[in-house]
Amino acid sequence: MARRTAKKSGKSVRVGLLGLGTVGRGVVEILTRHRALIAERSGVELTVVRALVRSSRQRRGAAGRVPLTRRAADIVAAADVDVVCELLGGLDPSRRLIEQALRAHKPVVTANKAVLARFGPQLFELARRQGADLYFEGAVAGGLPIIRTLREGLAGDRIKSVMGILNGTTNFILGRIEGGHSYEAALAEAQALGFAEADPRLDVGGGDAADKLAILMHLAFGLHVPSRRISTAGVVGLSPEILRDAAALGCRVKLVALARRHEGTGGGIEAHVQPTLVPLSHPLATVGGADNAVAVESEALGLTLYQGAGAGGLPTGTAVVADLIDVARNLAAGLVGRPGPRLDRAARLLDGGRSAGAYYLRLLVSDRPGVLASITRIFAAQGVSVATIRQERGGARGGVPVAITTHPASTAAVARVMARIGKIAALRAAPNLLRMLT
Numbered sequence: 001m002a003r004r005t006a007k008k009s010g011k012s013v014r015v016g017l018l019g020l021g022t023v024g025r026g027v028v029e030i031l032t033r034h035r036a037l038i039a040e041r042s043g044v045e046l047t048v049v050r051a052l053v054r055s056s057r058q059r060r061g062a063a064g065r066v067p068l069t070r071r072a073a074d075i076v077a078a079a080d081v082d083v084v085c086e087l088l089g090g091l092d093p094s095r096r097l098i099e100q101a102l103r104a105h106k107p108v109v110t111a112n113k114a115v116l117a118r119f120g121p122q123l124f125e126l127a128r129r130q131g132a133d134l135y136f137e138g139a140v141a142g143g144l145p146i147i148r149t150l151r152e153g154l155a156g157d158r159i160k161s162v163m164g165i166l167n168g169t170t171n172f173i174l175g176r177i178e179g180g181h182s183y184e185a186a187l188a189e190a191q192a193l194g195f196a197e198a199d200p201r202l203d204v205g206g207g208d209a210a211d212k213l214a215i216l217m218h219l220a221f222g223l224h225v226p227s228r229r230i231s232t233a234g235v236v237g238l239s240p241e242i243l244r245d246a247a248a249l250g251c252r253v254k255l256v257a258l259a260r261r262h263e264g265t266g267g268g269i270e271a272h273v274q275p276t277l278v279p280l281s282h283p284l285a286t287v288g289g290a291d292n293a294v295a296v297e298s299e300a301l302g303l304t305l306y307q308g309a310g311a312g313g314l315p316t317g318t319a320v321v322a323d324l325i326d327v328a329r330n331l332a333a334g335l336v337g338r339p340g341p342r343l344d345r346a347a348r349l350l351d352g353g354r355s356a357g358a359y360y361l362r363l364l365v366s367d368r369p370g371v372l373a374s375i376t377r378i379f380a381a382q383g384v385s386v387a388t389i390r391q392e393r394g395g396a397r398g399g400v401p402v403a404i405t406t407h408p409a410s411t412a413a414v415a416r417v418m419a420r421i422g423k424i425a426a427l428r429a430a431p432n433l434l435r436m437l438t
């Protein structure tokens, strides 16, 4: 519950940073570079009093002038810290430190999608009980103001769907592979540029995008589901051949996260993260580099698109600084404890098999009579209509590549097709299945 407190005396708000990595350094850089602008616009001065770090390696630029500590209590329990900014990432000790700060009635700004995706409702409830703000714009889609858009801009509208590219690293990797680079080189470059997670398997396996989708679903639909319940596939194993097939079909491959409301009795929220063939005419197809984009469809406003830098220190730092300014304004006004996103007890996740979509399938099979016929028979038996089929000449490992696209079909039926194709003796390698946006 929002409560009035004594207004913070003076106009200076003191920030304690948990973490001084890529995003932390971006935050310090922005606060230093735009100090006068921020003070002029918001009427408050934000000062970083100290930062918790795990290693005392030399830091260049503005971050090099921030006093450091190894003791978390120097931030979360310090009398000279007005707002705690958690930028450590990962679950531990981040979650514990966020809780400690909230229990000490300190407002918290975090960019931690992993913690919010798993423990969002508990943390928002704790913040409510303690009358402290919990802001998290930097947790989803880097610098894009998608949290504010859902919380404020669309507060009066009913959301129908949220669809987007929520992971910069994988978008960067896909673009690099299209440009002829290897997967490994592209990932190493994304790591060097500071886009990737400390454990890049979270990026390439789709888990990072699933965490962000879980947070967006909480805001858009009042539905909190742990991200492990969101059907998730990443970009590992996507070959240049698949990207070339996509181009031949007038598409680009993107890692698309989708959450959509199904209306009517028995409805629910469909949600998945999957490599997807996106037609070149669709706005998501042209999102390049480490950019993110989110398309929101709402009843009154219709379709809106938000696009920009989804990873990196300055872009994500911009989102974090915006939150710090909001919190500082609240403190200066003596108003804290803004309610977090609500839960809708009636909202539930749609059983994955009940959704539908068009698919692209790539197989490597033995080149002998009857193989194609046996494959198409499987599709026919499951009632999945083939839209296109193309077999190339000879391929790797002695097999021939076959690329198949389907008309829109039930996901459950396509899963049955995959299970049966997985058993045919002619199969020479694990098949790839991608969604197609139609």
Ligand code: HSE
Pocket: 139, 141, 142, 166, 167, 168, 169, 170, 195, 196, 197, 203, 208, 310, 311, 312
């Ligand atoms: N590793 C993330 C990405 C960083 O690549 O999008 C931003 O959350």
